[in-house]
Amino acid sequence: MKASAGGYARANDLREALDLLANADGQGRVLAGGQSLIAAMNMRLSTGDMLVDISRIAELAGVAEDGETLRIGALTRHAAVGADPLVKTHVPLLAEATGHIAHAAIRNRGTIGGALSHADPAAEFPACALALGASMEIAGPDGSRTVAAEDFFEDVFTTALAEGEILTALTVPKQRPGEAQLIEEVARRSGDYALVGLCLVKRDAGHRVALFSVGATPILARACMARLDAGDLDGAVTALQGEIDPPSDTQASAAYRRHLAGVLLRRAMARLTGVPA
Ligand SMILES: Cc1cc2nc3c(=O)[nH]c(=O)nc-3n(C[C@H](O)[C@H](O)[C@H](O)COP(=O)(O)OP(=O)(O)OC[C@H]3O[C@@H](n4cnc5c(N)ncnc54)[C@H](O)[C@@H]3O)c2cc1C
Structure with missing residues (x-):
């Protein structure tokens, strides 16, 4: 199936892009790399948009x-x-x-x-x-x-x-001295979207843990973060599994995603501390 657009214009700068969107009667749609938008248009999940191509606006890169x-x-x-x-x-x-x-x-x-x-x-x-x-x-x-x-x-x-x-x-x-940052995820094949993913940042102020592919949006796992700050990894895993509400779909059940979240947290902490999970 071919994409159906309501029009196309390439903006030369940010001001022109904003003007094009303002004049699109609510149908304006920004086109950047096109890797998600064009796929959605090809599947007719998105139709009739007035595409405002910002990809050549050097000031935005x-x-x-x-x-x-x-x-x-x-x-x-x-x-x-x-x-x-x-x-x-x-x-x-x-x-x-x-x-x-x-x-x-x-x-x-x-x-x-x-x-x-x-x-x-x-x-x-x-x-x-x-x-x-x-x-x-x-x-x-x-x-x-x-x-x-x-x-x-x-x-x-x-x-x-x-x-x-x-x-x-x-x-x-910017990362400060002593800070650590890492990401862990599980996907069925390299390059696939993650079944579950976890980002961990350790700062002087404490741990920050963000999960993805466990709900409608990425989430900050605050209860888990508090347990990590207290040095309680087992408690952090339990807290994490309690504060996410992952979906069941054709890729994985909610229970499996919840299990994976705990595995990823243990893996991330093992990398951070050097102590095997
Ligand atoms: C086969 C495949 C596998 C993929 N796997 C992954 C993956 O594992 N992980 C992952 O994160 N992504 C994945 N992607 C998505 C990919 O990272 C996309 O490039 C990205 O999600 C969208 O970036 P884009 O520049 O192509 O945006 P576009 O496709 O051009 O736009 C996407 C949406 O964002 C809006 N938009 C874009 N830029 C702006 C802006 N500056 N301001 C306002 N609105 C804007 C557009 O209007 C549109 O609604 C995958 C894509 C494909 C096709």
């Missing part, structure tokens, strides 16, 4: 240091995120997560802003953003605003982005 944070432009492709020296040094979680996303062809086209905006509950980058305490920079017809990752993911494929807005960048705190 690239990674830059800004004091204690890294600013990652929304159009930075997955492969570029994974290979970027600043990302590897200051936010190794994102670099490691990239290796779990799909296959090379998709990583060469898909953008971090697209992954965050698409908000697939099984995607890696949204959970990384939660675990890292990152912020989303958003541009809209009335100016710019910043939304914390914790307030950004609202439901399946649903974010705090409003009609006519564009995600312009992700801002992430």
